[in-house]
Amino acid sequence: MHDESHPETQWGLDTLAIRTGHHRTAEQEHGEPIFPTSSFVYESAAEAARKFVGEEPGNVYSRFTNPTVQTFERRLAALEGGERCVATSSGMAAILSTALALLQAGDEIVASRSLFGSTVSLFDKYLGKFGITTRYVELSDLAAWEAAITPSTKLLFAETPSNPLSEVGDISALAELAHRHGAWLAIDNCFLTPALQKPLALGADLVIHSATKYLDGQGRAIGGAVVGPDALLAELFGVVRTCGPCLSPFNAWIFLKGLETLGLRMQAHCDNAQRLAEWLEAHPAVERVYYSGLASHPQQALAARQQKGAGAVLGVEIRGGREAAWSVIDATRMLSITGNLGDVKSTITHPATTTHGRLSDEQKRAAGIREGLIRLSVGLEDVADVQADLARGLDALIR
Ligand SMILES: *Cc1c(COP(=O)(O)O)cnc(C)c1O
Numbered sequence: 001m002h003d004e005s006h007p008e009t010q011w012g013l014d015t016l017a018i019r020t021g022h023h024r025t026a027e028q029e030h031g032e033p034i035f036p037t038s039s040f041v042y043e044s045a046a047e048a049a050r051k052f053v054g055e056e057p058g059n060v061y062s063r064f065t066n067p068t069v070q071t072f073e074r075r076l077a078a079l080e081g082g083e084r085c086v087a088t089s090s091g092m093a094a095i096l097s098t099a100l101a102l103l104q105a106g107d108e109i110v111a112s113r114s115l116f117g118s119t120v121s122l123f124d125k126y127l128g129k130f131g132i133t134t135r136y137v138e139l140s141d142l143a144a145w146e147a148a149i150t151p152s153t154k155l156l157f158a159e160t161p162s163n164p165l166s167e168v169g170d171i172s173a174l175a176e177l178a179h180r181h182g183a184w185l186a187i188d189n190c191f192l193t194p195a196l197q198k199p200l201a202l203g204a205d206l207v208i209h210s211a212t213k214y215l216d217g218q219g220r221a222i223g224g225a226v227v228g229p230d231a232l233l234a235e236l237f238g239v240v241r242t243c244g245p246c247l248s249p250f251n252a253w254i255f256l257k258g259l260e261t262l263g264l265r266m267q268a269h270c271d272n273a274q275r276l277a278e279w280l281e282a283h284p285a286v287e288r289v290y291y292s293g294l295a296s297h298p299q300q301a302l303a304a305r306q307q308k309g310a311g312a313v314l315g316v317e318i319r320g321g322r323e324a325a326w327s328v329i330d331a332t333r334m335l336s337i338t339g340n341l342g343d344v345k346s347t348i349t350h351p352a353t354t355t356h357g358r359l360s361d362e363q364k365r366a367a368g369i370r371e372g373l374i375r376l377s378v379g380l381e382d383v384a385d386v387q388a389d390l391a392r393g394l395d396a397l398i399r
Helices: 011-020 045-053 067-080 093-102 117-130 143-149 173-180 230-243 250-259 262-281 300-306 321-331 359-369 381-399
Strands: 085-088 108-112 134-137 153-159 184-188 206-210 224-229 286-290 314-320 346-348 373-377
Touching: 011 067, 011 250, 011 262, 067 085, 067 250, 085 093, 085 153, 085 230, 085 286, 093 117, 093 184, 093 206, 093 230, 108 117, 108 173, 117 134, 117 153, 134 143, 134 373, 143 173, 153 173, 173 184, 224 230, 224 373, 230 300, 230 321, 262 286, 262 381, 314 321
Parallel strands: 108 134, 108 153, 153 184, 184 206
Antiparallel strands: 085 224, 206 224, 286 314, 314 373, 346 373
């Protein structure tokens, strides 16, 4: 298995996704073993003592480490090109643990305005209680990022491309800005995954994942992870180990199976999304399609430079406001009407009344969330069938 002439460090993405950390035993070649155990046992008192104080590597308790979880961590670290990964119980736990590890009272975050809703609540409602403040800026406006930075700024935080309007943030430029001001840059890489975008290679300090989305890819489990350099991840590991938002070995096993097909799935998601985006853009009931794979996208050059593909989340502005958007959603028979994304099943959402429903009209206007906007997370069904499901409502609008 260990061919020195072609070491793991030279493996391609698909091989890393299938083989990294693969725990092959005589009994088990196919299928990663699950270790559903809360704690671990030792041959002697002396061995237990060495493992408890960390003099000898090994497992103590599954809140600290678990072999199945570690295999997932090793594999995701390899895929993102990071030194170390710490898995967490959810994507939100990954973001919370990052904040607890890096920040203290008085510190400031500068973040993109277009963030996952719970991330905004975490920053404002909960971190705010502990004296950590967050300023929000337009993702692509570098001057606004710079203007929002103060001597107390410790963390820059962004998702790119943004949800649901596919705005692209320049990761290299944000990393340069962060480092010039003595801050870290964390990128939530949920929408593209390492199959399509590698933020660490572009200069980001940390990559954050909701494994719930494309890493699993089949809507089966909740989990998250943070990837980055040893120095930062050691602190983060301390947070997870002490505070307890650890990943269950069962969920880690599901994500390992998900990762095996990551490259293949992401390519297929992109192909389907591209075809659907082009078709939608040409449909007379559609005012505009937001997707970084389209020639009409205002940041084509940056997207092409930074991303290997545009992902599968589309914003589609339907002519006729909320009534028209809802009629398209309600005319579907196959698509899942839900707020989730990153599944093999295509999903359809009306952001203004669901994912972004708690925003004031003013905030919606600022975020570009209009009443006619629908969000599609394009799955892996035959794209002709997804198209037919959408055509029913769209064609009725122009009759
Ligand atoms: C879903 C999501 C999260 C939160 O992840 P959970 O696993 O639901 O906790 C964070 N960021 C983005 C971009 C997401 O889509």
